[in-house]
Amino acid sequence: MESGQASRGQFVIVIMMGPPGAGKGTQAQRVAERLGLAHLATGDLFREAMARHTELGRQAESYVKRGEYVPDQITLGLVRERLSQPDAQAGAILDGFPRTLEQARGLDRLLAEKGATVDKVVYLDVPEAELARRLGGRWTCRRCQAVYHEVFNPPKTPSVCDVCGGELYQRPDDTPAVVQRRLEVYHQQTAPLVQRYDAAGLLVRVRGDLSPDEVTEAVLRAIGDW
Numbered sequence: 001m002e003s004g005q006a007s008r009g010q011f012v013i014v015i016m017m018g019p020p021g022a023g024k025g026t027q028a029q030r031v032a033e034r035l036g037l038a039h040l041a042t043g044d045l046f047r048e049a050m051a052r053h054t055e056l057g058r059q060a061e062s063y064v065k066r067g068e069y070v071p072d073q074i075t076l077g078l079v080r081e082r083l084s085q086p087d088a089q090a091g092a093i094l095d096g097f098p099r100t101l102e103q104a105r106g107l108d109r110l111l112a113e114k115g116a117t118v119d120k121v122v123y124l125d126v127p128e129a130e131l132a133r134r135l136g137g138r139w140t141c142r143r144c145q146a147v148y149h150e151v152f153n154p155p156k157t158p159s160v161c162d163v164c165g166g167e168l169y170q171r172p173d174d175t176p177a178v179v180q181r182r183l184e185v186y187h188q189q190t191a192p193l194v195q196r197y198d199a200a201g202l203l204v205r206v207r208g209d210l211s212p213d214e215v216t217e218a219v220l221r222a223i224g225d226w
């Protein structure tokens with residue numbers, strides 16, 4: 001693919017996979033911007049709905065707080081809705097979805113209705129010890145969801161987002177006990193998806209433990225290389 005825009009002239013779907021803390025959010029946001037695709041992050045959508053106290057937010061809250069997955073049907077409904085919005089016309093980078101086999105099957109059905117399929121799955125590989133370290137010092141923008149780290153990627157001004165000036169906060173599910181639970185749930189439920197997409201010849205592994213810019217370039221190369 002040429003850099004700058006999605007060039008396949010159809011609905012492009014790239015899945016960004018990896019454990020919590022691998023850098024999916026940061027990379028998906030950058031890559032979506034570079035390729036002119038929507039950034040569809042189910043975790044961000046759940047947090048927004050919770051902050052606005054919508055019906056979806058109420059349904060998701062108890063799961064998100066415990067580090068458990070929101071039920072598949074609720075999650076699939078959310079993704080269907082988001083993919084029908086105007087900024088997703090050319091397609092999307094999926095960040096944090098699908099996370100279960102049922103969600104992956106649901107995604108295939110949903111895309112089939114549009115005559116589309118998953119184009120590529122990028123797996124961000126980061127050693128486990130590094131994940132726990134990253135999640136510990138993570139700060140997130142309340143407004144635009146940009147992610148910082150107090151040691152590895154600090155904002156220019158403490159507590160203020162470089163991108164939009166929004167306030168930075170620490171996600172309540174980034175506490176050590178919930179981080180541990182999120183890593184466990186990931187290994188039980190999401191790791192099997194890696195095998196599924198690998199068997200389908202769609203998976204490409206990218207090292208996620210390099211600098212954010214190096215990872216972005218590696219992801220773009222991996223996507224362009226279909």
Ligand code: AMP
Nearest residue numbers: 042043063064068069070075096097099
């Ligand atoms: P994330 O921001 O991707 O780490 O997601 C934060 C939390 O939102 C997760 O721990 C889950 O509780 C919920 N969540 C996000 N995406 C999904 C998904 N695809 N399926 C189920 N729950 C999800």
